[in-house]
Amino acid sequence: MKIHEYQAKQLLSRFGIAVPRGLVAKCAAEAVQAADQLGGACLLKAQVYAGGRGKGGGIRRAGSPAEAGSIAASMLHQRLVTPQTGPEGLSVSRLLVEEALEVEAEYYLSLTLDRERGRYVLIACAVGGVDIEETARRAPEQILRIDIDPALGLQPFQARHIALHLGLGGSALQPSAGLLLNLYRCFWELDGSLVEINPLAKTRDGRLLALDAKCIFDDSALFRHADWAELTDHSQYDPLEVRAAQSDIAYIKLDGRIGCLVNGAGLAMATLDMLTECGGRPANFLDVGGGADHAKVVEAFRILLTDAAVEGIFINIFGGIMRCDRIAEGLLEAAGETGCRLPMVVRMAGSRQAEGRRLLEDSGLKVTWADNLADAAACIVRQLS
């Protein structure tokens, strides 16, 4: 689960990490007011769920409140394209208006999961403000990785070791180590998947502040964070993806014409591979879940049909212990309700296969039954060509 920079900064400051003074603006007038409160000169930062904003014109400097207003007007309600958004960009509905600081040095800090070791790792680098992947290529020796034993948590001596690696010794040592311990506490308590401060800045007057912050949380931990639901900015996602997520359906819109409905993530990926191999272009990835039931199939079908680009439907359900007749009933219900007249190819494996097939074939809909994945894919591609 992603959140905006301004929200990430609010969370960090709740855990004792200093951030620049800033205010959120949803219109030009609010930006003028914010700039005024911050003393005139300020930064305007587009709030989108993607990095690389600087390269896409998503971070601008204003010298006065009036200038902040006109820049804000040109940024708000536009789509921002950055190297990480894809060509369609993301809509900008809010700006973070922030004080501009005199920065002496910039560092990189992050906490994330090391999948190979099954542990959290803290990554620190004395070069901040640039893409960490770039640093990893150019100067890997500058990057320090500290493995954290989850039973112990980040230890103070480790935090001091990291601070020293960053060159934050002397009077800066204890405050920097404290910041690192707070960062770990924030990451752990909030079920972080990624918490990144890039850059962490040391100002001329010796303060340490998170100039930029990115937090991604573990969706699976939602049950212990009741306050997360209201943090999400749905405008950053495709509306269909949002709707699907509410029914626990994994849906990702693609740019083809064949609407896909599959159970299981691996099989759904293989289905896209299969269609592509046959020369077809899938309109979406859709996983109704390994043990999809009637209601979920109906909702998945509705979501599929909402995409106007869909010209044909491909259903691949390896039910196994699920009953094909139940799934067929769900499909018919959804098709009836939506008035769907599109050609449909169904591959279904599981118990009561014959009953499921009969239900579909007797329905009067344009349904073709296929016995295996290869035939099914070839069939839908042929029907749409």
Next chain:
Amino acid sequence: MAILVDNNSRIVVQGLTGSAGRRHALLCREYGSQVVAGVTPGKGGTQVEGIPVFDSVEQAVRQTGADVGLIFVPPPVAADAILEACAAQLDLAVCITEGIPVRDMVLVNRMLRESRTRLIGPNCPGLITPGACKVGIMPGEIHRPGAIGVVSRSGTLTYEAVQQLSDAGLGQSTCVGIGGDPIIGTSFIDILQLFNEDPATEGVFLIGEIGGSAEEEAAAWIGRHMRKPVAAFIAGRTAPPGKRMGHAGAVISGASGRAVDKITALQAAGVEVATGPARLAEAMQQALRRGAGS
């Protein structure tokens, strides 16, 4: 023979009284598995279709000699259930539960190092030794006893592969779904090692997908140690980068986790990689032919 589970495995189902636990426990028993106990804290002393329910795994083990745990409890309490299985010294714990927070699994993973229990999963279909023992939610009837070991990160895609293998006359020694989460108890390499030592297994089919580097690590291990023919399929060749494809683990970030790199690594290790999802059995047959020839 086969690996991990056989006729003698005695299963305790954690979460037996829940709807999924009950349903699948009974299906496992129908398949022929010995489901000897269930555990639901607070419901000890009751029973489900003749299966006695206990308040703790430890009690179930003491009274029934259970050695394999099958876990169906909801995500918020799943880590606790796994740790309880470890504390009761089960040989194997199989966790079907999907959606366990990563933080919980980081802790479980840490404790597993000090435990004698092997964890399969979480977020997996379980495992089956065809004709002998099913510990999971897979449809039993698509499997045939035989000599191919199957190991997979996926659920329904494994069924697809098994169906194709069975249809082609290639029965299976044991099929293991290791799970689609970022942190899992047993890796491809662990299972490959077991298949390598198992006299009943003559060849292995590996099913991977985009995300992480488990397939690359498996490829490196196969290149150095595997004495049996291996075929593989990697799902997600056409997946768009940066999107999470259903499984929490299946996301291509930056240049890592891509299908093409996994395929290249496997091929370099001598693995026969299926060129498409409809040619899984074909790839296995090809690997067996090549293995016999070399």
